[in-house]
Amino acid sequence: xxxxxxxxxxxxxxxxxxxxxxxxxxxxxxxxxxxxxxxxxxxxxxxxxxxxxxxxxxxxxxxxxxxxxxxxxxxxxxxxxxxxxxxxxxxxxxxxxxxxxxxxxxxxxxxxxxxxxxxxxxxxxxxxxxxxxxxxxxxxxxxxxxxxxxxxxxxxxxxxxxxxxxxxxxxxxxxxxxxxxxxxxxxxxxxxxxxxxxxxxxxxxxxxxxxxxxxxxxxxxxxxxxxxxxxxxxxxxxxxxxxxxxxxxxxxxxxxxxxxxxxxxxxxxxxxxxxxxxxxxxxxxxxxxxxxxxxxxxxxxxxxxxxxxxxxxxxxxxxxxxxxxxxxxxxxxxxxxxxxxxxxxxxxxxxxxxxxxxxxxxxxxxxxxxxxxxxxxxxxxxxxxxxxxxxxxxxxxxxxxxxxxxxxxxxxxxxxxxxxxxxxxxxxxxxxxxxxxxxxxxxxxxxxxxxxxxxxxxxxxxxxxxxxxxxxxxxxxxxxxxxxxxxxxxxxxxxxxxxxxxxxxxxxxxxxxxxxxxxxxxxxxxxxxxxxxxxxxxxxxxxxxxxxxxxxxxxxxxxxxxxxxxxxxxxxxxxxxxxxxxxxxxxxxxxxxxxxxxxxxxxxxxxxxxxxxxxxxxxxxxxxxxxxxxxxxxxxxxxxxxxxxxxxxxxxxxxxxxxxxxxxxxxxxxxxxxxxxxxxxxxxxxxxxxxxxxxxxxxxxxxxxxxxxxxxxxxxxxxxx
Numbered sequence: 001x002x003x004x005x006x007x008x009x010x011x012x013x014x015x016x017x018x019x020x021x022x023x024x025x026x027x028x029x030x031x032x033x034x035x036x037x038x039x040x041x042x043x044x045x046x047x048x049x050x051x052x053x054x055x056x057x058x059x060x061x062x063x064x065x066x067x068x069x070x071x072x073x074x075x076x077x078x079x080x081x082x083x084x085x086x087x088x089x090x091x092x093x094x095x096x097x098x099x100x101x102x103x104x105x106x107x108x109x110x111x112x113x114x115x116x117x118x119x120x121x122x123x124x125x126x127x128x129x130x131x132x133x134x135x136x137x138x139x140x141x142x143x144x145x146x147x148x149x150x151x152x153x154x155x156x157x158x159x160x161x162x163x164x165x166x167x168x169x170x171x172x173x174x175x176x177x178x179x180x181x182x183x184x185x186x187x188x189x190x191x192x193x194x195x196x197x198x199x200x201x202x203x204x205x206x207x208x209x210x211x212x213x214x215x216x217x218x219x220x221x222x223x224x225x226x227x228x229x230x231x232x233x234x235x236x237x238x239x240x241x242x243x244x245x246x247x248x249x250x251x252x253x254x255x256x257x258x259x260x261x262x263x264x265x266x267x268x269x270x271x272x273x274x275x276x277x278x279x280x281x282x283x284x285x286x287x288x289x290x291x292x293x294x295x296x297x298x299x300x301x302x303x304x305x306x307x308x309x310x311x312x313x314x315x316x317x318x319x320x321x322x323x324x325x326x327x328x329x330x331x332x333x334x335x336x337x338x339x340x341x342x343x344x345x346x347x348x349x350x351x352x353x354x355x356x357x358x359x360x361x362x363x364x365x366x367x368x369x370x371x372x373x374x375x376x377x378x379x380x381x382x383x384x385x386x387x388x389x390x391x392x393x394x395x396x397x398x399x400x401x402x403x404x405x406x407x408x409x410x411x412x413x414x415x416x417x418x419x420x421x422x423x424x425x426x427x428x429x430x431x432x433x434x435x436x437x438x439x440x441x442x443x444x445x446x447x448x449x450x451x452x453x454x455x456x457x458x459x460x461x462x463x464x465x466x467x468x469x470x471x472x473x474x475x476x477x478x479x480x481x482x483x484x485x486x487x488x489x490x491x492x493x494x495x496x497x498x499x500x501x502x503x504x505x506x507x508x509x510x511x512x513x514x515x516x517x518x519x520x521x522x523x524x525x526x527x528x529x530x531x532x533x534x535x536x537x538x539x540x541x542x543x544x545x546x547x548x549x550x551x552x553x554x555x556x557x558x559x560x561x562x563x564x565x566x567x568x569x570x571x572x573x574x575x576x577x578x579x580x581x582x583x584x585x586x587x588x589x590x591x592x593x594x595x596x597x598x599x600x601x602x603x604x605x606x607x608x609x610x611x612x613x614x615x616x617x618x619x620x621x622x623x624x625x626x627x628x629x630x631x632x633x634x635x636x637x638x639x640x641x642x643x644x645x646x647x648x649x650x651x652x653x654x655x656x657x658x659x660x661x662x663x664x665x666x667x668x669x670x671x672x673x674x675x676x677x678x679x680x681x682x683x684x685x686x687x688x689x690x691x692x693x694x695x696x697x698x699x700x701x702x703x704x705x706x707x708x709x710x711x712x713x714x715x716x717x718x719x720x721x
Contacts, residue, residue: 039487056443056444056446065480065486066448066473066476067445068143068156070449071100071466071470071473072159073104074466076099076101076132077096077098078166078189080096081189081190083191085174090165097162097163099136099137100163101114102115102116102129102131102133102136104464104469106462112464116186118130118195125188128196129192130183132166132186132187134170134183134215138163138211138217138218139466139467140470141164141222142470142474143470144156145222147473148160150477161233170191171243177206179245179247183199208247209272210277210345212282214282216245217284220287223238224292227294242298245305249305252269252272253309256308261598262336262338262600262602263606263607264595264596268311278345279348280345283306283352283354284347284351286309286355290303291358306355310352314352314366314367317331317332317367324555324612326557327389329375330371336602336603338526339608340388340527341391342388342401343401344400346405348371349372349408349409350410352365353369353408354415356368368415369412369686369687370685372413373418373420373712376405378661380657385401385402390527391609393503394528394530398471399467402429410425410478413687416686418686420681420687420711422484422485423681424687426485426491429485430489430648432450432489433492433493434494435648436495437455437457437458438460439494439495441493450468451463452468490651492649492650493650494648494649497646498645499641500646501638505636506559507535509544512541513537513540513541516533519532519534525604526603529608534634535635536633539629539630541632542628544624545626547639549619549620550641553619554616554619554642555613555616555639555642555661557610557611557613557637557639558637559611559636560592560609560632561607561633564596564599564605566595567592568594568631569591570591570632571626572624573585573625574623575623576618576621586618588617592611593632608635616642652716654717655715656714656716658714659712660685660708660709666707670703670705672702672703677717678703678717679715684708684711685709
């Protein structure tokens with residue numbers, strides 16, 4: 001895995017899915033007390049993770065977490081050249097706008113140096129991409145808009161105006177590409193429609209894109225904020241939103257209600273840039289716009305677009321996840337891959353939760369609840385908010401992904417009145433304050449800077465570019481707006497441990513009738529080979545994989561590269577501990593070697609996908625054996641405890657989240673320290689509190705934890721009363 005630094009792979013990589021992964025491959029019921037519903041205990045006092053010294057000062061729960069200093073530092077004035085097809089609000093009166101530099105390298109003295117994207121030509125001062133980009137300018141505008149609306153800060157209002165004016169200049173206003181947006185801009189205001197390396201679409205305003213979706217986001221939130229404050233400016237923003245929607249309607253939304261085929265399954269063909277990810281950010285803007293109750297043709301067009309995009313996003317929800325199968329209820333982001341989940345633009349649950357209220361459509365909310373109540377707890381237990389599963393966990397953790405999870409949890413909790421999601425949100429937000437793989441705070445409330453990423457081995461990218469800064473600030477705005485959640489999050493400053501989804505490589509096994517293959521690239525076009533290799537197993541071949549023992553049964557998902565056409569099956573077995581002879585073998589289930597179906601719009605034939613087995617692997621078992629009756633390509637085993645855990649600590653003390661992948665209610669017994677009693681908050685698979693009826697007496701002292709089927713329970717200890 002390449003160490004996460006977007007500047008090391010800025011091709012479609014920084015702004016689209018495939019390039020990123022191609023490069024990456026090189027509250028609540030208490031058992032004691034009143035039984036009141038609420039978040040787990042908040043911090044008694046601020047502090048940093050034990051044993052993890054940091055130069056970042058501890059956050060004070062009584063003070064705002066949102067600090068715009070670093071984002072303001074990244075802002076620069078940008079002159080606007082006179083250019084046909086590109087203008088903005090009051091361009092003649094004020095031909096200068098503001099935009100944030102794309103990146104910021106941290107210097108040895110702790111200061112930062114803003115830089116652009118791509119290679120710098122010292123002679124011209126131009127970057128092969130640009131100094132500024134529409135993606136970051138649009139999201140910076142959202143930060144300033146939300147901060148102004150939340151605090152009344154006039155400086156944020158002015159920055160919101162100037163970044164929105166900047167964004168509008170990047171939008172093409174005439175010709176066949178009208179409504180689309182140029183991504184890159186040089187320091188002197190010159191536009192760079194065709195960046196190097198090549199990004200798609202090329203030119204960047206030749207088709208719809210992530211940056212068009214984010215333009216809709218900013219314009220929608222801008223209109224809502226200025227509708228009463230400055231109607232003239234709001235009218236301009238509405239005009240540009242209408243232009244954007246025209247581009248989307250002649251593009252993806254023009255395909256509604258058709259479906260494409262992706263590896264044998266139907267997927268909506270009308271999502272922006274073929275994704276629930278990009279579409280979700282547009283939905284957030286459309287929802288904000290419609291909440292301001294505009295009148296006229298743009299409002300009608302926006303409502304139709306909101307409905308159709310939201311329908312498409314919900315169609316990417318993985319219903320089978322409710323039974324504990326991969327990807328465990330996630331809304332998948334990309335129609336071109338059934339096996340790639342990522343958190344870039346991962347605001348899909350927040351989008352459909354918000355849209356469900358505006359459109360009065362419960363089906364949209366169901367998709368958001370499943371993603372946030374089932375997938376996100378599994379994500380945290382597997383090691384934290386990784387930015388991608390492709391299909392195995394394998395990416396760095398960045399503010400973008402953490403913010404996407406946090407915003408989605410809070411929006412869905414509000415829409416569904418599901419308090420359990422706020423427990424999960426507090427643990428998620430703890431990432432910013434030290435509950436991450438590095439053990440160090442990822443956001444500094446004294447400066448407003450946020451690190452650019454944490455690698456899987458705990459290495460930290462100390463740079464603080466626009467994207468990381470923006471999404472950290474969006475998270476802080478959410479926390480500042482929810483004081484109880486904020487206090488709970490500040491009480492979590494370290495991750496003690498996780499026990500969840502794990503990977504065992506197929507190539508680590510003993511082969512009979514097969515070979516290990518290492519492809520030139522781990523990226524297939526729609527997924528990554530785990531570990532960069534796989535096993536080619538011939539008909540009649542056997543693969544024996546050693547797996548670690550556990551204290552409980554586990555679900556096993558073999559990752560199979562299924563061929564397009566049916567091609568036999570692989571039978572998976574394990575030994576029964578203590579059973580001799582022929583009766584010692586336990587069949588776990590079978591997986592199909594083929595039958596993926598028609599390739600359709602995906603980037604490669606077949607699908608590299610974790611497949612469920614019907615049986616569970618006993619806790620004491622240490623071997624899984626696959627025997628195939630036809631040629632098979634086997635990548636790895638995903639092993640999932642029936643009950644996963646993530647334990648965190650901090651000023652609020654220790655707490656553990658138990659996460660169920662079981663189809664039945666479960667109980668686990670844990671040790672209760674002397675003089676303490678167990679407190680637990682149990683929630684079902686939708687984040688709703690579980691009733692008291694199931695509980696016996698004495699559990700607060702016995703250490704018996706109840707976990708609802710597919711749900712989660714948070715536990716901690718209090719002094720015995």
